[in-house]
Amino acid sequence: MRCALALSFACSSGCYERHGAREVLLDCDGFPPTCAMQREGPCGPWSLVDPICDASGLAACPSGATALDDPPDGEGATCLPMHREGGPMRRLGELLAGVEGEDGTCVWLGQDGEVVTSTGTGYGLSHPAAATRPSVRGCPGGEWVGGAFPRSALDEAPGARTSVLDAVRFEGRDLVAVRRYVWDREAPWPGLRSFGTAFATWDARDGALPIAPPTFAPHEETGDALALLDGRLLALSCGPSAEILHFDCALARLGDARDPSDRAAWRFQRGAGWVGARAEADTILTSGPERSTLRFVEGIGWVHLYVPGFGDTVMIRTSARPGSGWSAPRSLARCALPDDDPDAFCGSPVLRVERMDPRRPDLLVVTYSIASLAEDRDARRSAAPEAYWPRMMRARAR
Numbered sequence: 001m002r003c004a005l006a007l008s009f010a011c012s013s014g015c016y017e018r019h020g021a022r023e024v025l026l027d028c029d030g031f032p033p034t035c036a037m038q039r040e041g042p043c044g045p046w047s048l049v050d051p052i053c054d055a056s057g058l059a060a061c062p063s064g065a066t067a068l069d070d071p072p073d074g075e076g077a078t079c080l081p082m083h084r085e086g087g088p089m090r091r092l093g094e095l096l097a098g099v100e101g102e103d104g105t106c107v108w109l110g111q112d113g114e115v116v117t118s119t120g121t122g123y124g125l126s127h128p129a130a131a132t133r134p135s136v137r138g139c140p141g142g143e144w145v146g147g148a149f150p151r152s153a154l155d156e157a158p159g160a161r162t163s164v165l166d167a168v169r170f171e172g173r174d175l176v177a178v179r180r181y182v183w184d185r186e187a188p189w190p191g192l193r194s195f196g197t198a199f200a201t202w203d204a205r206d207g208a209l210p211i212a213p214p215t216f217a218p219h220e221e222t223g224d225a226l227a228l229l230d231g232r233l234l235a236l237s238c239g240p241s242a243e244i245l246h247f248d249c250a251l252a253r254l255g256d257a258r259d260p261s262d263r264a265a266w267r268f269q270r271g272a273g274w275v276g277a278r279a280e281a282d283t284i285l286t287s288g289p290e291r292s293t294l295r296f297v298e299g300i301g302w303v304h305l306y307v308p309g310f311g312d313t314v315m316i317r318t319s320a321r322p323g324s325g326w327s328a329p330r331s332l333a334r335c336a337l338p339d340d341d342p343d344a345f346c347g348s349p350v351l352r353v354e355r356m357d358p359r360r361p362d363l364l365v366v367t368y369s370i371a372s373l374a375e376d377r378d379a380r381r382s383a384a385p386e387a388y389w390p391r392m393m394r395a396r397a398r
Helices: 377-383
Strands: 016-019 022-025 035-038 046-049 089-100 106-116 122-125 129-132 160-170 173-183 192-201 225-229 232-240 247-254 266-270 273-275 285-287 293-297 301-306 313-319 330-334 344-351 363-372 391-396
Touching: 089 160, 089 173, 089 344, 089 363, 106 160, 160 225, 225 293, 285 301, 293 344, 301 344, 301 363, 313 344, 313 363, 330 363, 330 391, 363 377
Parallel strands: none
Antiparallel strands: 016 022, 035 046, 089 106, 106 122, 106 129, 160 173, 173 192, 225 232, 232 247, 247 266, 247 285, 266 273, 293 301, 301 313, 313 330, 344 363, 363 391
16 A cells, blocks of 8 residues: 555545556545454454445545455465574474463464573573564564563473463453473373363463463363353363374363353263263364364354374364364375474464455464474474474465
């Protein structure tokens, strides 16, 4: 756009957009602008809105909307979000759920980072957080919470580890599901034992995620993925499956009490009804370990994304309803793994609806993490941190 139009039509000689070698007047009859708006906050999806026309026929996007001047990014584009040469974050393990920042940003909660300062000294971060600006174009490259000296959004207790699972905007706040672990030498690889899942509320003012006590015990952990349906909170509850490296998931629903930390307020789907015991619930789908994505996408329906344990492919299934009718899983896209590491795998797929172009609702924007089973994996990550940096990709939901 050659003229900035926000609250009023400010172009005395008209507003123009360049199409090839021509300059075309943006009017309501010939070439109106394509306008989009986020109605659910900076971490919510974009939707197309009609431009506003004045008496002379000139067009502009309404207040709060953005003009999509450029063509959509194409399928297959992959990048390293928040990666910057010379930036403070030298190594990053994961970029997970998004929560609202105070300044109109969508803050991506991360895990396992390493910071290098301008003096060459470094320190580790359990939960770095990246403040990204909502956009449907390009690769996110915002600021870390803490600026030039990134800090953790969560303070771990000695011997403990908290794994961020998913987040959703619920009752005017960002609700974050987490799994609580303790280090245990007797536990299976990687030496962590879960003691349940919990729900915490993101503090946008302080850029912090307070620790909450577990709501669900290990045998009924709930919160692997979160979603909303008609204002009601839904969650996946996934446990061991007969199929190796997969997990059987039930659908949980929060009752009228509206307090997710109240275990008694949760019910699990069984047939056409709901029961209080996780052991009596139906399995509605299978998933990968630790976390997955459950979201409604306009034009597609309900979408579930996951990666099988130690896998190399993001899988997708779809349904018209979250509790039944799921399609068979199929490949969405292969992960971009290091060529020289046969033991590398991917996981933790997150659907970034705030990065999806509403002109291409079939083109999903997904981030995922990269790890390795190699005995020298720490040395590999230290030598080539970019090879194991989280990726963001655009892939078509076929």
